[in-house]
Amino acid sequence: xxxxxxxxxxxxxxxxxxxxxxxxxxxxxxxxxxxxxxxxxxxxxxxxxxxxxxxxxxxxxxxxxxxxxxxxxxxxxxxxxxxxxxxxxxxxxxxxxxxxxxxxxxxxxxxxxxxxxxxxxxxxxxxxxxxxxxxxxxxxxxxxxxxxxxxxxxxxxxxxxxxxxxxxxxxxxxxxxxxxxxxxxxxxxxx
Amino acid sequence: xxxxxxxxxxxxxxxxxxxxxxxxxxxxxxxxxxxxxxxxxxxxxxxxxxxxxxxxxxxxxxxxxxxxxxxxxxxxxxxxxxxxxxxxxxxxxxxxxxxxxxxxxxxxxxxxxxxxxxxxxxxxxxxxxxxxxxxxxxxxxxxxxxxxxxxxxxxxxxxxxxxxxxxxxxxxxxxxxxxxxxxxxxxxxxx
Numbered sequence: 406x407x408x409x410x411x412x413x414x415x416x417x418x419x420x421x422x423x424x425x426x427x428x429x430x431x432x433x434x435x436x437x438x439x440x441x442x443x444x445x446x447x448x449x450x451x452x453x454x455x456x457x458x459x460x461x462x463x464x465x466x467x468x469x470x471x472x473x474x475x476x477x478x479x480x481x482x483x484x485x486x487x488x489x490x491x492x493x494x495x496x497x498x499x500x501x502x503x504x505x506x507x508x509x510x511x512x513x514x515x516x517x518x519x520x521x522x523x524x525x526x527x528x529x530x531x532x533x534x535x536x537x538x539x540x541x542x543x544x545x546x547x548x549x550x551x552x553x554x555x556x557x558x559x560x561x562x563x564x565x566x567x568x569x570x571x572x573x574x575x576x577x578x579x580x581x582x583x584x585x586x587x588x589x590x591x592x593x594x595x596x
Numbered sequence: 597x598x599x600x601x602x603x604x605x606x607x608x609x610x611x612x613x614x615x616x617x618x619x620x621x622x623x624x625x626x627x628x629x630x631x632x633x634x635x636x637x638x639x640x641x642x643x644x645x646x647x648x649x650x651x652x653x654x655x656x657x658x659x660x661x662x663x664x665x666x667x668x669x670x671x672x673x674x675x676x677x678x679x680x681x682x683x684x685x686x687x688x689x690x691x692x693x694x695x696x697x698x699x700x701x702x703x704x705x706x707x708x709x710x711x712x713x714x715x716x717x718x719x720x721x722x723x724x725x726x727x728x729x730x731x732x733x734x735x736x737x738x739x740x741x742x743x744x745x746x747x748x749x750x751x752x753x754x755x756x757x758x759x760x761x762x763x764x765x766x767x768x769x770x771x772x773x774x775x776x777x778x779x780x781x782x783x784x785x786x787x
Contacts, residue, residue, distance in 0.1 A: 406601040410629070413599040413606075423728060426673065438601070442672050443632045444711065481633050482617065486704035486777050487711060508702060508775050513677035520635065520678060537614060582773035584699050586677050 446490035447478020448526040463539035473556035491524040500534040521559040637681035638669020639717035654730040664747035682715040691725040712750040
């Protein structure tokens, strides 16, 4: 941020009275421009065959991580709830028809000032297709998940937690709500 | 937002290519200024006496809702995780020493573009005191909670869910993780 969005004067970095952090402050109109983390919200669309879960993944048609696999997810908008954001992204990126379930994971990605949320979702049919931000949409059983070609660490962690919970379901457990922090960037495989 | 924070040119409202929402766009440098919900994060600081929970509330020394009771909470900052934000706000607003527990509630407040998160917390001692944004800090047993003088609907809902879970704890249950949407503003009592 270089200029005040209220009066167009150049902003400066200073600690406002009663605060303890550097902020972009406008010396002309006094506006303090706070910057806060953004929420990225998506779903884990599940199709069950004989009690075995398949999960819908999309390849990204946009940067960052063009061509890598992801769960459908994107930035939450001002005019929606977290559940609405998860459902919207699933339609936009995977063209999928779902019944949204419970919150499953909340993962901090402090390094990029984001919090990622994933909801469980039940696929209602197999009529899905890539949206404008996806190249391909495909169902994967656990043993077929392209672990080395996943786009983001939150997708990897959420899938790991999901299949761990599925194993517990077989022993009478239930899905948990998982929270955690991502502290390292995704390893980029060497060419 | 009136001016571009990158080049100071007046922004206009338009739907960018490949998008479906009105955004503040700079016609000079092309920057799209996205606006996204903010996260407000806090804790439910609990002190147990003979198996009965008392909860720490603060009266707000700032607007909005000056003088009303709240759980310690505030806007999440870029340089922290959700758990760190909850712990920091509890220190800043209540001067309390806590051991942070699990995520307890995630509540959408779509009307003001916010998502509120509250974590369980165990008070380690009774050495607490109001910070700069609080007038008073006090422990309340369930029957003493000032329900009509609470600052925000997410505080009310979180306290209701907390005491409902406490009742279940006595029957061998455990705390849940609760998600929901706040659809109406806090009723302001008539003078």
